[in-house]
Amino acid sequence: MVKVILRNMWRRKARTFLTVFGIVVGIFALTVLGGLSARLTQQVNGAKSWFTNSISVVPSGGSLFGGENMFFTLDKVDEIQRVPGVKEAVAGIGLFVKDSQNFSFGAPDLIVGLETAGAQDLLKQLNVDEGRSLQSGDKGVVLLGSTLAEKLNGKVGGTVSLRGQEFEVIGILQPTLSAPDTFAFVAYEDALSLFYAANPFIKQTEPIASNVYVTWELGTDPEALAKDIESQVSGVRVISPSEAEKQISQFSLIFNAILFGIAFIALIVGGLSIINTMVMSVSERTREIGLKRAIGAETNTILGEYLLESAMIGFLGGLIGMGLGVLAIFFLNNATSSSNVTVFTVSLTVVIGPVIFATILGTLAGIFPALRAARLKPVESLRED
Amino acid sequence: MSNIVLKGLSKVYAEGETEEVRAVNGIDLEIEKGEFLAIVGPSGSGKSTLLNLVGGLDVPTEGHVLIDGRDTQGLSEKELTRIRREKIGFVFQEFNLLPVLNASENVQLPLRYLKVGTRERERRAAEALELVGLSKRARNRPSQLSGGERQRVAIARALVTGPALVLADEPTGELDTVNTCRIIEVMRKLNDTLNQTFAIVTHDPMVAAYTSRVITLRDGQVESDLAQAAADLHCDDGETI
Numbered sequence: 249m250v251k252v253i254l255r256n257m258w259r260r261k262a263r264t265f266l267t268v269f270g271i272v273v274g275i276f277a278l279t280v281l282g283g284l285s286a287r288l289t290q291q292v293n294g295a296k297s298w299f300t301n302s303i304s305v306v307p308s309g310g311s312l313f314g315g316e317n318m319f320f321t322l323d324k325v326d327e328i329q330r331v332p333g334v335k336e337a338v339a340g341i342g343l344f345v346k347d348s349q350n351f352s353f354g355a356p357d358l359i360v361g362l363e364t365a366g367a368q369d370l371l372k373q374l375n376v377d378e379g380r381s382l383q384s385g386d387k388g389v390v391l392l393g394s395t396l397a398e399k400l401n402g403k404v405g406g407t408v409s410l411r412g413q414e415f416e417v418i419g420i421l422q423p424t425l426s427a428p429d430t431f432a433f434v435a436y437e438d439a440l441s442l443f444y445a446a447n448p449f450i451k452q453t454e455p456i457a458s459n460v461y462v463t464w465e466l467g468t469d470p471e472a473l474a475k476d477i478e479s480q481v482s483g484v485r486v487i488s489p490s491e492a493e494k495q496i497s498q499f500s501l502i503f504n505a506i507l508f509g510i511a512f513i514a515l516i517v518g519g520l521s522i523i524n525t526m527v528m529s530v531s532e533r534t535r536e537i538g539l540k541r542a543i544g545a546e547t548n549t550i551l552g553e554y555l556l557e558s559a560m561i562g563f564l565g566g567l568i569g570m571g572l573g574v575l576a577i578f579f580l581n582n583a584t585s586s587s588n589v590t591v592f593t594v595s596l597t598v599v600i601g602p603v604i605f606a607t608i609l610g611t612l613a614g615i616f617p618a619l620r621a622a623r624l625k626p627v628e629s630l631r632e633d
Numbered sequence: 634m635s636n637i638v639l640k641g642l643s644k645v646y647a648e649g650e651t652e653e654v655r656a657v658n659g660i661d662l663e664i665e666k667g668e669f670l671a672i673v674g675p676s677g678s679g680k681s682t683l684l685n686l687v688g689g690l691d692v693p694t695e696g697h698v699l700i701d702g703r704d705t706q707g708l709s710e711k712e713l714t715r716i717r718r719e720k721i722g723f724v725f726q727e728f729n730l731l732p733v734l735n736a737s738e739n740v741q742l743p744l745r746y747l748k749v750g751t752r753e754r755e756r757r758a759a760e761a762l763e764l765v766g767l768s769k770r771a772r773n774r775p776s777q778l779s780g781g782e783r784q785r786v787a788i789a790r791a792l793v794t795g796p797a798l799v800l801a802d803e804p805t806g807e808l809d810t811v812n813t814c815r816i817i818e819v820m821r822k823l824n825d826t827l828n829q830t831f832a833i834v835t836h837d838p839m840v841a842a843y844t845s846r847v848i849t850l851r852d853g854q855v856e857s858d859l860a861q862a863a864a865d866l867h868c869d870d871g872e873t874i
C-alpha cells in the first residue's frame with residue numbers, strides 16, 4: 249500500500265518535490281525555532297529557580313533584574329527586616345557587567361553585590377564547582393557563574409576585570425544552564441563602589457541598595473509575606489516568588505508566540521500547497537478512481553488512499569525539514585560555541601514534535617481532496633479523459 | 634435459474650431543461666449462466682448504458698436488474714459496490730490499467746478489495762495471467778505492454794475473482810484484427826473452461842459473429858435477439874494461447 253502510494257507520488261516528481269519542499273521549509277523553521285525555544289525555556293526555568301528562592305524588593309518602578317540605576321537607602325532594608333516573618337533582608341546591588349547590554353539571550357550578564365554576612369542562606373543554594381563561595385567579610389573577590397567565567401577567561405586564583413576594577417576569582421559555579429551562569433557575585437561594598445562609579449551624580453555619603461533579597465522564616469508563606477512587606481514599607485515594589493515566575497514566564501511566552509507565529513505561517517502555506525497538489529492528483533486520476541470503484545473499491549478505501557498519500561507528503565516533508573533543522577542547530581551551536589553561547593537545545597520534543605505535526609498537517613490537508621476523490625461517481629469518472 | 638434478469642429496465646437522462654433522453658427504454662431480457670453473447674447496435678442505441686445498469690455502475694430510472702435472483706433495486710451505493718466486487722468483472726475499451734502497478738498487481742487489485750491475503754492474491758493472479766497467456770509479463774508495467782497484452786491483463790483482472798458475470802464494453806475497440814481475434818479467443822476459452830457468463834458490447838461484426846447470441850439495440854430498445862452458431866476462430870498470427 250505504502251509502496252503504491254510512493255509510486256503514485258513519484259509520477260509527478262517535480263510537483264511532489266516542490267510540495268514536500270514547501271513542508272520542509274516550514275518544518276525546518278519550526279525545528280530551529282523549537283530548538284531556540286527549548287533553550288529559552290531551559291534558561292527561564294533556571295532563572296526561575298534562582299529568583300523564586302527569595303522575595304525581591306526593588307524601588308517602586310524597578311524590575312526583577314534591576315539595572316535601571318534606581319535605588320533606595322539602607323534604612324529601607326532595616327524596615328523590611330522588621331516585618332514579621334522575614335528571616336533575613338539582604339541588601340544587594342545589581343548592575344550590568346557592560347553598560348551597552350544589548351539584546352541578550354536569557355538572563356543578562358549581571359554583577360550581583362550581596363551583603364556577605366546576611367546572604368549566606370542565599371549563597372548556599374549555589375553549587376560551587378571550583379574554589380569556594382563568598383564568605384562573610386570577603387572583599388575584592390568574585391564568585392563567577394560558569395558562562396561568565398569562560399567569557400572573562402576567569403580562573404580560580406586569577407583576576408578578572410569588572411567595569412574597570414580588578415577582582416580576584418575565588419570560585420566558579422557549576423553550570424546550571426540558567427541565570428546564575430551569567431552572574432558575578434561580589435561583596436556589597438565592592439558593588440556599591442562600582443555603582444557609584446557608574447552613577448557619578450549620586451550623593452556618595454549614604455549607603456544604598458538597588459535590591460533587597462528577602463528570605464523567610466520556616467513556615468511562613470512567602471506570598472503573604474510579600475503582601476505584608478508591600479503594605480508596611482513605603483516606596484518599594486515587592487516581587488514575590490510567584491510574581492517573579494510570572495514575569496520570567498511572560499518574557500518567554502511572548503518570545504515563543506513570535507517564534508511559533510513565524511513557523512505557523514510557513515506551515516499554513518505548506519498545507520495549502522498540499523491541498524493544491526492533492527486536488528490536482530485527484531483530477532488527474534479521476535479515471536483510475538472510477539476504475540477502482542467499478543471493480544469494487546469502497547468509498548472509504550479511496551478516501552484512505554488519498555489521505556495516506558497526503559499524510560505521506562507531510563511526513564516526508566517533516567522528516568527532511570526536521571533533519572535539516574537539527575543539522576542547522578548543530579552547526580549554529582558549533583559556530584557560537586567559541587563565544588560560549590549556546591543558542592539552541594535539541595530535545596526529543598524538538599525532534600519528534602515537528603514530524604508528528606507535519607504528518608497531521610498533511611492528513612488534514614488531504615481531507616478535502618480525499619473526500620472529493622471518494623465522492624466521484626464511477627460511471628462519470630470512467631468517462632473522464 | 635437465470636443468471637441475469639432485466640425487467641422493464643429504463644434509464645432517462647435529462648438533456649437541457651426540458652428535453653429528456655431515454656437511453657434505455659423498457660428492456661426485458663434474460664441471460665442464462667454460461668452464455669457468451671454480444672450486444673450490438675449503432676452509437677447512442679444504449680449499449681453502454683445497459684451494461685452500466687447491469688453492472689451496478691449506474692442505477693436505473695425504472696425497472697429491475699436481478700443478479701443470481703437478487704434484485705438490485707433500491708440498494709445503497711455500498712451494497713452495489715459489494716455486488717460489483719463479488720459478482721461482476723469489468724473489461725473496458727481503454728483497458729483502464731493502473732500505470733503504477735505491474736501486470737500482476739493490476740490483476741490482484743480486485744482481490745485486494747475482497748481482502749484476500751497477499752500469498753493467495755499472488756497465486757490467483759499468476760493463475761489468471763496464465764489463462765490469458767501472459768505469465769511472462771507479470772512483472773511488466775502497462776507502459777511496457779502492447780495494446781493486446783494490456784487488454785488481456787484487464788481480462789485477467791476481470792476474471793480473477795471468479796465473477797458470475799463478465800461485462801465487456803467494446804473490449805476490442807482499440808485493437809487491430811489479430812489482437813481482436815486473440816482477445817475473443819481468450820474470452821471464449823475462459824467461457825468454455827470456467828463457464829462464466831460474458832456479455833460483450835461491440836460494434837465489430839467479427840466479434841459478434843464469434844458469439845452464440847446477438848442482441849441488437851436501437852433507440853434504447855431491443856430490436857432483435859438472435860441465437861446463432863458461433864463462428865470458428867482462426868487467429869492467423871501463428872501464436873497459440
